[in-house]
Amino acid sequence: MAAAYRVDVQRWSGLFSELMDTIGERFTRPEPRRRVRDFVSGLLAPLPTKNCWTIAEHAGDDGPGGMQDLIGRASWDDTLVRADVRQFVAARLGHRDGILIVDETGDLKKGTHTVGVQRQYSGTAGKIENCQLAVHLSYASPLGHTLIDVALYLPKSWAEDPDRRAEAGVPETVTFATKPQLARRLIEAAVAGGLPCRWVAGDEAYGGDPHLAAALRGHRLGYVLAVACSHRVPTGLGVQRADRIAAGLPKQAWQRISAGDGAKGHRFYDWALVALPQAVDQHAGHHWLLIRRNRSTGELAFYRCWSPEPVPLHQLVAVAGSRWRVEESFQAAKTGLGLDQHQHRRWQAWHRWTTLVIVAHAFLAAATTVSTTSTQGLIPITVNELRRLFHALIIEPARRIADVIAWSLFRRRHQATAITSHYARQALTDP
Structure with a gap:
């Protein structure tokens, strides 16, 4: 029974310090270097909401200004921090059969001033909503899976409006790019950074883009990309729709x-694989159309597949099934780490917040791999469970009661100042 209570607190703490020390080198001053550690600790904490105020209170700061500086004004490059995350993930989760998964997620927003916001289709909401969309890159291997990179989608309505760009601080170098183009940049950055990977998976938004598929073949990356039922492929009998085949x-x-394994058992489907030798181009390799059939409803799903060498059906199925991992990562990052709780309208602040969430998620994913092997009757420790334990056993004991009281005084003083200001402003206009 005692073994069941064993947790790897020291190894988790050491791993956290290793990652924080690595990204800390991206900060030239000691203040932001300390604050970024406190910020990520706050993201890992079970706060009711996560923003610069609540994270500053959790860190014991005397006000939110330092955390706001870290996100909005301090000098650091979020692109380089995400590169550090990729190297950390390569060292801890890297595997030669690694899979890069591209997918997008949306954050519902009010108003029109938050960077990238417009009425557009959100897969998260399942309908057209006022939201901002971001393309995420996730890494999955036999050792675990985590978010590793991100690109905010900037619609044409934003990209071609200089006033809105200037107000949101969008860099002049940023131009309109489709979601598949953003995905390609993220994948190429991961490959150039040496992240070991063999496959790419994505949904119809990416499978329907022939330029992305060609770029992946050029990198000798196999892929299993979902396509629509109307997708047309070359066969010995001419070009045919996927559903007709x-x-x-x-x-x-x-x-x-x-x-793949699910919480309630294996996720069984019926599968068929159709070779497409007529699809071979200058990249050679092997093309297939993979078809999935739901055992209960008969609903079909289609995938275009390519590999530089022959692979068995079950391997392509495993890659297709890996796509659910990015949804699991989104859920963990939103419900536990505040991915969609940011309150920042500008380009730089949005990327910095999202980058630090990715840092926190990568730490959790890596920490699960150094945990004690589960005893009989226990599932392996999950990202969500590790986050709870890490906070309770490592972060929370370091906090001081005096800090909690100080922030109660700070909030009440701030509210008193605000009330006085409101009454004074009202006195200038009302009799």
Whole structure:
């Protein structure tokens, strides 16, 4: 029984310090170097909401100004910090069969001033909403999975409006780019940085872009990218729609294979694989159309696949099934780390907040790999459970009661000043 209570507190603390020391080298002054550690600790804490005020209070600062400086005004490059995260992930989760997963997530917003916001389709909401969208890159391997990079999608309505760009601090070098183009940049940065990977997975937004697929073949990266039922592929009988090909398959073409383990059992589907030798281009390799059929509803899903060498069906199925991992990462980052709780309208602040959430998530993912092997009757420790334990056992004991009282006084003093200001402003206009 005693073994069941063993946790790797010292190893978690050492790993956290290793990552914080690494990204700390991106800060030239000691104040932001200390604050970034406190900021990430605040993201890991179970705060009701996460913003510069609540994180500053959690850190024991005498006000929110230091955390606001870290996000909005201090001198540091969030791109270099994300590069450090990729190196950290490569060292802790890297595997030659690693999978890069591209997907987007949306944050619902009010108004029109937050950078990138407009009415657009959000997969998170499942409909057109006033929101901002970001393309994320996730890394999955047999050792774990985590978010590693991000690019904010800037719609044409923003990219072509100099006044809105200036107000939101959008750099002049940033121009309009489609989501597949943003995904390609993220993937190429990961490959150039030496992150070990063999595959790329993505949904229809990326599978429908032939330029992205060609770029992946140029990098010799295999891919399993979802496509629409109307997607057309070259066959020996001419160019055909994917759904027409599926309709003509014989019964023996289908095989029942699990797309991965789920919380309630294996995720079994029926799968069929159609070779596409007519699709070969200057990159050579092997092309396939992969078709998934739901065992209960009969609903079909389609994937364009490529690999520089022949691979068995079950490997392509495993890559297709890996896409759910990015959704798991989004859920953990939003519910536990405040990914969508930022209150920043400007370009730089948005990227810095999101980058530090990625730092926190990468730490949790890596820390699960150094945890004690589970005893009988326990599942392996999860990212969400590790976050709770890390805060309770390492972060929270270091806080002082005096800091809690000081922030109660700070809030009440701030509210008193605000009330006085409101009454004074009202006295200037009302009788």
